[in-house]
Amino acid sequence: QVQLQESGPRLVKPSETLSLTCTVSGGSISTYYWSWIRQPAGKGLEWIGRIYTSGNTNYNPSLKSRVTMSVDTSRNEFSLKLTSVTAADTAVYYCASSAGSYIDYWGQGTLVTVSS
Amino acid sequence: QSALTQPPSASGSPGQSVTISCTGTSSDVGSYNYVSWYQQHPGKAPKLMIYLVNKRPSGVPDRFSGSKSGNTASLTVSGLQADDEAAYYCSSYAGNNNYVFGTGTKVTVL
Numbered sequence: 062q063v064q065l066q067e068s069g070p071r072l073v074k075p076s077e078t079l080s081l082t083c084t085v086s087g088g089s090i091s092t093y094y095w096s097w098i099r100q101p102a103g104k105g106l107e108w109i110g111r112i113y114t115s116g117n118t119n120y121n122p123s124l125k126s127r128v129t130m131s132v133d134t135s136r137n138e139f140s141l142k143l144t145s146v147t148a149a150d151t152a153v154y155y156c157a158s159s160a161g162s163y164i165d166y167w168g169q170g171t172l173v174t175v176s177s
Numbered sequence: 178q179s180a181l182t183q184p185p186s187a188s189g190s191p192g193q194s195v196t197i198s199c200t201g202t203s204s205d206v207g208s209y210n211y212v213s214w215y216q217q218h219p220g221k222a223p224k225l226m227i228y229l230v231n232k233r234p235s236g237v238p239d240r241f242s243g244s245k246s247g248n249t250a251s252l253t254v255s256g257l258q259a260d261d262e263a264a265y266y267c268s269s270y271a272g273n274n275n276y277v278f279g280t281g282t283k284v285t286v287l
Contacts, residue, residue, distance in 0.1 A: 098278075164215070
């Protein structure tokens with residue numbers, strides 16, 4: 062069974078770049094889409110985007126100008142960068158695997174706070 | 178893109194059934210059979226319960242079922258159990274390689 066673990070800074074200053082990495086174990090990163098989803102405290106889920114191992118990406122139109130995703134198949138990792146963050150970007154960020162149109166495995170999530 | 182609309186809350190007694198609606202538009206739910214449902218307990222990651230409108234992943238009880246009519250998808254939980262108390266989110270493909278989640282429904286087992 063695929064397992065995913067998010068890592069990265071938990072505190073980011075406003076206007077800076079949020080960077081997270083997801084390490085995949087228990088399965089090959091060479092299949093599936095690899096996704097990022099976030100959830101502000103007490104609120105709903107928001108799809109950020111996904112990347113395939115070919116490097117092909119799909120981003121939420123509302124975040125597209127600030128989001129970059131990448132994948133490193135040699136390290137079984139994929140990453141998220143979100144630029145020019147504000148307090149509105151404070152959320153639990155989940156990495157996940159997508160078999161297609163649905164998310165089948167989720168990481169445990171990591172809280173990232175944007176604050177000076 | 179706008180989030181799919183779900184009722185904020187739903188409830189039922191143990192053994193009863195509860196149905197949660199997920200209303201979108203003709204650009205998402207109404208156009209694609211790519212609706213999925215997720216269960217989220219407090220402080221935990223979501224868990225896939227239904228995919229492709231009405232398919233259950235291995236290990237999900239058949240008490241959970243999904244359907245769709247027009248722009249509205251539904252999740253029904255039959256034979257409610259205490260552990261079903263959680264938040265439920267729908268999701269749909271919205272075209273142009275884009276996905277959208279629902280606003281979420283908190284299910285309470287009375």
